[in-house]
Structures are given as C-alpha cells and as structure tokens.
C-alpha cells in the first residue's frame with residue numbers, strides 16, 4: 001500500500017507553503033531595520049567628511065585671526081615710530097624704541113605661528129578633500145544598497161501575495177474538519193502541525209515514543225492520528 005492518503009498529501013503541501021510564507025514574512029519584517037542601518041551608515045559617512053571639513057575650516061579661521069593680530073601689532077609699531085619721530089625727549093624716544101622692539105618681536109612670533117598654521121591648513125584641506133571624495137563613493141554604495149533593498153521589498157511582497165493566494169486555494173481544497181484541526185495545532189505550536197512517525201515508533205514533532213495505537217492509526221492512513229504528547233497530526237512516511 002502507498003500509505004499516504006491524498007488528503008494528507010494536500011495537507012503537507014499546505015504546511016510546506018505556510019512555512020515558506022512564514023519565512024518570507026520574517027524576511028520582510030527585518031527590512032525596516034536593514035534600511036535604518038543603511039541610513040545610519042550614511043549619517044556616519046557624512047559626519048566623518050563634515051568633521052574633516054570643519055577641521056580645515058577652523059585652521060583657516062585661526063590663521064585669519066593671527067593675521068588680524070599681527071596687523072594690530074604692526075599698526076602699533078607704525079604709530080610708535082611716528083611718535084618717536086615727533087618727540088624731542090630722549091627718554092620718551094628710547095621708551096618708544098623698547099615698545100617698538102617688543103611689538104616687532106610679537107609680530108615675528110605671530111608670523112611664525114601663521115606659517116605653521118598655513119602648513120597645517122594646507123594638510124587639513126587636502127585631507128578634507130580626500131575624505132569628502134571617499135565619502136561620496138561610500139555614500140553611492142549605500143544608495144545602491146538601498147535601491148537593492150527597495151527591489152527586495154517589492155519582490156518579497158509579490159512573493160507573499162502569490163503565496164497567500166496559493167495557501168488560500170490549497171486550504172479551500174481540504175476537508176474543513178482536517179483544516180480546522182491543522183489550524184488549531186499550528187496556532188499553538190507555531191512551527192509545524194503535521195509530523196512524520198520516525199523509526200516507526202516516535203513522534204517527528206516532540207520526538208516522544210508514540211503509543212502503539214497512534215502508530216498503527218498513522219500507518220493505516222487515518223487522518224485523525226495524533227501524538228498523545230504534543231497533539232500534532234501524524235503521518236506515516238512513504239519509504
């Protein structure tokens with residue numbers, strides 16, 4: 001005897017399609033998290049480039065401030081030189097001379113710092129340009145992945161819709177009593193409702209040893225054969 005009643009064959013096909021449907025549903029469920037991760041990546045890439053740009057900018061600002069500072073000191077030197085030219089007092093002349101020397105020393109120091117900053121600024125600018133260019137490439141990768149994800153979502157939704165239709169059709173072809181029992185077991189067990197008898201003695205769901213009655217009932221192709229332990233429907237596998 002073939003052992004497998006046609007009703008059981010249909011039920012197994014339904015269970016297989018429902019398990020596939022559940023897998024697709026789980027895949028679709030992680031989609032928003034995948035998109036969120038890509039968006040976080042984009043934010044991170046942009047922040048990295050922005051940080052380099054700001055570093056270059058702040059060096060430039062610092063250099064400009066030094067320029068202004070140097071100009072102030074130079075103006076003082078010019079003013080003191082005029083005062084020196086105008087004075088007739090030796091004491092004042094030499095005091096102004098000291099001031100001029102002090103201010104000129106300041107100017108030299110500032111100029112040294114300016115040169116150093118210019119060098120640093122150039123390097124920072126180059127680093128920023130490289131980073132911004134690299135960021136563009138990385139962002140393009142993220143965008144490509146987002147497009148891929150968008151396609152994947154549509155594909156998953158299409159497959160889910162097709163699968164839902166197929167499940168509906170398969171369910172309509174089943175005996176109502178069998179389908180009801182299957183649905184109740186599936187609702188409580190979540191994973192699988194119809195399981196094979198394994199090694200001719202054990203339940204393929206909970207793996208417990210079956211009573212002789214249950215095993216015989218399954219072997220006879222009885223649709224009502226169930227495991228006493230877990231309540232799952234049993235079928236006798238065709239060898």
Ligand SMILES: [Zn+2]
Nearest residue numbers: 203206227230
């Ligand atoms: Zn069981």
